Amino acid sequence: MADYRHFIDLADAGGDAIAAMLEEALTRKEARAGWAKGKADADAPLAGRTLAMIFEKNSTRTRVSFDMAMRQLGGSTIVMDSGSMQLGRGETIADTARVLSRYVDAIMIRTDDHAKILEMAKHATVPVINGLTDHSHPCQIMADLMTVIERGKSLPGLAWAWLGDGNNVLHSIIEAASLMHFSVRVGCPAGYDPSIEVLEAAAKRGATVQIMRDPARAVMDADVVVTDTWVSMGQPHAEEKLAAMAPYQVNAALMGKAAPEAVFLHCLPAHRGEEATDEVLDGPQSAIWDEAENRLHAQKAILLWCLGGLSGE
Ligand code: CP
Ligand code: NVA
Numbered sequence: 001m002a003d004y005r006h007f008i009d010l011a012d013a014g015g016d017a018i019a020a021m022l023e024e025a026l027t028r029k030e031a032r033a034g035w036a037k038g039k040a041d042a043d044a045p046l047a048g049r050t051l052a053m054i055f056e057k058n059s060t061r062t063r064v065s066f067d068m069a070m071r072q073l074g075g076s077t078i079v080m081d082s083g084s085m086q087l088g089r090g091e092t093i094a095d096t097a098r099v100l101s102r103y104v105d106a107i108m109i110r111t112d113d114h115a116k117i118l119e120m121a122k123h124a125t126v127p128v129i130n131g132l133t134d135h136s137h138p139c140q141i142m143a144d145l146m147t148v149i150e151r152g153k154s155l156p157g158l159a160w161a162w163l164g165d166g167n168n169v170l171h172s173i174i175e176a177a178s179l180m181h182f183s184v185r186v187g188c189p190a191g192y193d194p195s196i197e198v199l200e201a202a203a204k205r206g207a208t209v210q211i212m213r214d215p216a217r218a219v220m221d222a223d224v225v226v227t228d229t230w231v232s233m234g235q236p237h238a239e240e241k242l243a244a245m246a247p248y249q250v251n252a253a254l255m256g257k258a259a260p261e262a263v264f265l266h267c268l269p270a271h272r273g274e275e276a277t278d279e280v281l282d283g284p285q286s287a288i289w290d291e292a293e294n295r296l297h298a299q300k301a302i303l304l305w306c307l308g309g310l311s312g313e
Contacts, residue, residue: 004106004127005306008117010138010172011201013305015179018142021301024310025146029297037068041300044074045309049105051075053131054096056082056111057233061268062131062139065295066108066303073300078104082111097123106306112234127306134168134234135195140267141172142298145180147291148224151263158182161222161258163215163248164275165241166194169228169267174198178207186211187218189244215248222258225250225285226265227275242274250276255285263287
């Protein structure tokens, strides 16, 4: 059996692994509180290891947080845009996976097509990590779960409300819900529902996910309110879609319907004044800057899990 694991989707990892990674992330974050950001963790567990990152799409958080995560774990990174690789000239994903596996210890890829990461994982002999596809964004949701726990909430039994497009980020939230035992109410317009396959798989694992057209019903008494851009990378910027999304904007009035202690999350980048107002993004219930920071801490745990080095393993 291989002594490494891919991190493609949360359901592949399972609830116990997610819980162990969250614990690792929280512990490591606390242990280095106040340290210079470039200083390695005391145990530098990935010293001598290198992560290659391939970006087919833009990124700020994923790129910088993975880079800093490897530095803090004592390792190093190589960051590549696919357009400047032979991949951009037609070299296959399979051959790229075989070659990179001879140079580096892990590969992270952000791609426009989920099938490509599955192909990469099939042919790589090192861990492959999903840095966002058109289908899912599991690294983001690890940071989201961590942020909610940090706000004093225990995941089982929570009610999450998602407002807006049924996109890649929502797919990973629905998977997380089915593994960590919280419910999700999705407020979205007809025609923009999350994938039926994702819903069915989550239902089989016992998840409670409800699709609602009324945004107020979706957010009522929710413990966590989440939104994301109405137009994801690679999607057409259609006026028709923006108009359909308008009632699902998270503004102070809608946020006021959630539980008084509700936390507001957004993976960022935000389109201020579209999916959420400044008042909410910068308001007292917003945890978006902790959420962004937690990408770094969560990714460290993901890297360690992939390379078999979580504390206690
Ligand atoms: N949230 C997120 O993945 O941000 P980036 O696109 O900046 O990486
Ligand atoms: N749904 C967004 C997330 C960006 C981090 C996108 O795919 O563009």
